Amino acid sequence: MIYRKFSAIVFLLVVISGITCADRLPSQVPENQKISVFTIIDVVGYVSDKSHMSWTIDYLEGSETTDEFGSIHDGRLYPGESIAIASFSDSIMTNGGHLMLNKNLDFDSQDKSKGLNNLEVEKVLTYESIDGSFLVGSEEWSLDVAGNYANTDDSIRCVFASAKESVIPAFCNVVKARSELINFNSGQVSTKGSLRAVAATSDVPAGLFYQIAVTPVPDSGSGFAEGTVKTMFAGSIMEARNKSAIPSVTNQWSDKTSVSGGIRNIQKTFRYESGITY
Numbered sequence: 255m256i257y258r259k260f261s262a263i264v265f266l267l268v269v270i271s272g273i274t275c276a277d278r279l280p281s282q283v284p285e286n287q288k289i290s291v292f293t294i295i296d297v298v299g300y301v302s303d304k305s306h307m308s309w310t311i312d313y314l315e316g317s318e319t320t321d322e323f324g325s326i327h328d329g330r331l332y333p334g335e336s337i338a339i340a341s342f343s344d345s346i347m348t349n350g351g352h353l354m355l356n357k358n359l360d361f362d363s364q365d366k367s368k369g370l371n372n373l374e375v376e377k378v379l380t381y382e383s384i385d386g387s388f389l390v391g392s393e394e395w396s397l398d399v400a401g402n403y404a405n406t407d408d409s410i411r412c413v414f415a416s417a418k419e420s421v422i423p424a425f426c427n428v429v430k431a432r433s434e435l436i437n438f439n440s441g442q443v444s445t446k447g448s449l450r451a452v453a454a455t456s457d458v459p460a461g462l463f464y465q466i467a468v469t470p471v472p473d474s475g476s477g478f479a480e481g482t483v484k485t486m487f488a489g490s491i492m493e494a495r496n497k498s499a500i501p502s503v504t505n506q507w508s509d510k511t512s513v514s515g516g517i518r519n520i521q522k523t524f525r526y527e528s529g530i531t532y
Contacts, residue, residue, distance in 0.1 A: 277460040277528040278401045278422050279453040280313030280324065280336045286363045295355040298384065304345045305359060307373065311452055312337045315404050331424075333497075336401030338451040338460070342373060343394050346435075350387030354380045368458050371448040380471055383439040388481070391435040397449050397462045399528070400426040403497045406456075421496050422456060422530060429489040429526045431464035434482075441479025441517065443468050459529025467521045478516035485511045487524045 295301060314324035315334030324335060331337065346355065357377040366372055381389045404422045435443065443466065450461040464487070470479050488508035495502045513520055 277399050277425060277427060278336050278404060278456040278530065279399065279451060279458060279460055280311050280338050281454055282363060282365045282452050283311065287361070288363075289359070289361040291357075291359040293355060293357040295353060298352045299348075299350060301346065301348045301353050301355075303347075303355065303357075304343075305357075305375075306343045307341065307361065309340045309363070309372075309451065310337070311363075331400065331402040333402050334404045336399070336404070339396075339398040340373065340449055340451045341394075341396045342375065342447070342449075344375070344377070344392070346379065346389065346391040348381065348387060348389045351384045351389065352382045353389065363452065365452050365454040366450050366458065367453070371450045371461065371463075372452060374448040375446070377445045378442070380442045381438060381440060382471055382474070383480075389435060389438040391438070391443075392433065393445055393447070393466075394430070394432040395447050395449060395462060395464055396428070396430045397451060397460060397526075398428045399451065399460045403494070404456075423496055423502075424494040424499060426492045427460070427490070427528055429462050430487070431462065431524050432484075432486045433464075433466045433522075434484040436482040436484065438479075438481030438483075440471055440474065440476070441468055441481065442471055456530055459527045461528075462526045463524065465521070465523040467519075468517055469519055470517075478518055480516060482512070482514040483517065483520055484513075485509075485522045487522075489526065491528075 291305065293303065295303065310326055312324045312326045313336055314332060355377070359375045361373050363372060401424060403424050406420055406422055431447065433445065445466045447464040466485060468479050468483050470477055486508065489506070491503070491505040492501045493503045494500060511522060
């Protein structure tokens with residue numbers, strides 16, 4: 255038997271900051287929710303496990319004191335308006351074999367400061383094929399934050415700080431992270447992801463983090479995980495200056511990896527932040 259052996263560790267870090275890179279997150283609504291889902295599975299046989307979340311939140315600067323309200327709508331954003339669209343999906347299916355799964359999902363729609371997140375998901379699965387069975391699975395994260403120009407008044411938390419400019423320019427930024435398991439016969443898979451999409455002030459950046467590690471089943475004796483693993487990270491960045499509606503910078507990027515065969519180790523880590531530096 256011939257094995258194609260893979261061992262790879264990749265860290266991808268994207269940090270976007272500065273006054274011309276101006277992700278300005280919407281703030282929370284008056285009523286907020288917290289959701290937690292904890293899953294433990296230890297099964298020999300068929301398994302199907304799926305999770306999905308889609309979250310859109312809109313905010314219009316000054317809507318608390320005027321007749322205008324930040325509401326989800328089609329078309330161009332108004333001056334002072336920002337919108338965040340976040341999504342997460344995860345699925346696992348087997349046609350037999352032994353699966354052990356531990357997954358924890360936590361969601362909190364309240365304003366977050368830097369370093370805290372609205373959605374966090376951690377997952378560890380171990381799978382071993384029996385009589386030719388296999389596992390397929392995928393996980394996908396997406397964060398889309400856009401805003402029209404806005405005044406910097408009341409957007410800075412620190413009383414000792416001062417803005418370099420009087421206007422936060424328009425922006426439209428989208429980032430995605432995805433992983434896939436195809437015809438996976440054995441191995442241990444650990445994933446961790448998080449995102450931040452709402453904040454009380456504009457000095458808190460948007461954020462998306464995702465990591466995946468695939469290793470052999472502990473104490474299996476083979477020394478390899480077996481199957482196909484794919485990852486994809488991508489982003490599209492558009493930023494303007496001052497009150498202009500014409501982009502001053504565009505940036506499209508992607509990172510893709512695919513391995514198949516006997517896998518000794520593969521790790522991928524992705525982190526994205528985009529916000530204003532005063």
